[in-house]
Amino acid sequence: MEKILMPNLGQTVEEIYIQEWLVNVGDRIELGQPLCVVETDKAQLDVESVAEGTLLRIVEEAGATVEVGQLIAEIE
């Protein structure tokens, strides 16, 4: 199982708002596929998958504000 952590998206960014999930639990995920759209104080960006497999769980739903390095999803 691969834990998907919120990546560091900018040198000064600490808190990141999850705007929308682009995938659903049970979906087949490719390497590099955008998983969710996030907003930082600087820009709107996609979080890309670092693993391929099936999306097992979304830990932080849309609307959540999370910190860099926080667990947001799991892929198996």
Added chain:
Amino acid sequence: MSTAGSAVSLSSTVARDLLFQMARIREFEQMAYLRFLQGEIPGTLHQSQGQEAVAVGVCSFLTTDDWITSTHRPHGHAIAKGMDPKIAMAEVYGKATGCLGGRGGSMHLGDPSIGMLTSTAIVGGGLTLAPGLAFALKARGTKSVAVAFFGDGAVNEGAFHEGLNYSAAFSLPVIFVCENNMYGASTPFYEVTRNTNVASRGEAYGIPSVQVDGMDVLAVRDAMEQATIRARNGEGPTLIEALTYRYVGHSRNDARGYRSKEEEQQWKDRDPIENLKKRTIFEGILSDQEVEQAVAEAKAEIAEAIAFAQESPVPEPVNATDLETVYSNQAETKGEPIRLPEGPEERWLSIAEALRESISEELRDNPSVYLLGEDVGVPGGFGGAFGVYLGLAEEYGRDRVIDTPISEKAILGASIGSGIAGMKPLADLQYADFIYEAMDEIVNEAAKIRYMSGGKVAVPMVLRSPVGASQRGAQHSQCPESQFLNFPGLRVVCISDPYVAKGVIKTALRGTDPVLIFEHKKLYGSKKRVEAGSITSRTFVPEEDYTVPVGKAVLRREGSDVTVVATFTELYKSLEVAEALAADGISVEVIDPVWLSPFDWGTICSSVRKTGRLVIAHEGHLSGGWGGEVAARVAQECFDDLKAPIQRVASKDVPMPFAPTLESAVLPSTSDIEEAIRSTVSRGA
């Protein structure tokens, strides 16, 4: 300047390999990027997704005997040149199994066994090193070439000008490959120049230059084939400007807000990997299945590389300070200081004569030794600014006593590069003040390459340059030797007598470390050119071959009341004062440290333990001078033995003025030294 097009015919073997190579670089970069986002990789990454065709097209014509220099964005170059992705990835991860044992990281990938210098992360850095590598390859009679990869950002650096001109002047087998990706970090190239056509700049130096589609690996290969044929045939350098694009940011944490999604898409539509796939399938060179298989193999290999890097151990902290990786010749810590030998008067030489004898013998005995600098060998010329080389060009030829352009970065870059590739360069700067023109080469390359490579790449290179005030004003008078103590990886020598002059040149040229040798203009004793206020340093120099040990001081006079440590003119003033004070019953020990790095702490400290007093005298400025370092170290190690405060005598902290009355007011004088000695002896009796 011309524009190259794609090759017509392509074998399936070559096509498959090009595809595989590009696919593994893309996969390497993508996987490194994703793992970086997950916090597995320290530091930062500079990546090359989109630029694969340049690295692969260029390296497809090279063997491990050819050298490349690379940049802060070296992953693609390393893999294309033959580095195992496992050890490349492990280095990116900072692991012990990486190609540099974790000393370099993402920006410094390199391995001499595949012909890749540790990449330089200083923009333009490789542009002056590649001519040196190429010089050695040519001088050693090989048909190999040196390739310098650089970006558009580097072409506005002075290194571009000096590296291109130097290579052209000596018809060196260098291929300059500009990956023009249109941005220096976030700044568009067109905003910072009037001439965005890099190939036209190559033409300006008389170098055949070509602009190619850097998204087309076959176009890159075409240009590279021509360039390598020319270089291997002895026809000199070529510049290839490959127009390309990095899909990703300059480094990680770059959200690319300075360019549009449309622009990025236009380039992605011309993706080098997808285009090669389509073309080879369309032309029946490869089947769909063969293409898929090549990409699948690349992905599998990189997955293994990631696993290898993840599982590899981190480097042991103790490795960080292993001096064997900093210097190949360690300091001689045992034994007594050197004492100048005595001998018949017919072998009493000046420093200039001793230097000439030593250099001449090394040129005679070792075909790898060569001399380079301004005005060193031109018939009817100067024989070096102080006449040290008179007659050497006539004896050994102008291909071993090389008159360079006034181009200090190129002189030093050529020295470093040629030393790495098997030569023993002895570089000359007419005045030490000019060393600042080449600080990047000395500080960022010569001092660091051995360490970054984990001791795999030695940098044998010797630089001689004259220091000291001689009525030439602020820019021809400086004593910069102290500054280089702050750069681990360099050896620093001050020649103050003819015996050391002959021996230390041999020590330096026979070693494999970068050595900076400083000499004082007033001590040369050159018959051709006598400086105002010159001091006679003529002494006995044995006729036979000898070296002096690395890091050993010379004991010039024994004494019991006070230790004086001095170099150059201050050494002779100190000896004069010591003689005069003997009449007053003050016994002065005088030591010439010779090597500032490594410093002979053993000799100095045991002398201070005996005398209990220390005076340090040098012509370099007081603040930040080497005397401060010696004072601090002796105060720490010999505190209980000291009977009086340590005294320093040095030039006052102002730039050196011209007029003799002004110059004398800044320089330390004989009476300054006498006063310092008397003041320390007056205490703690």
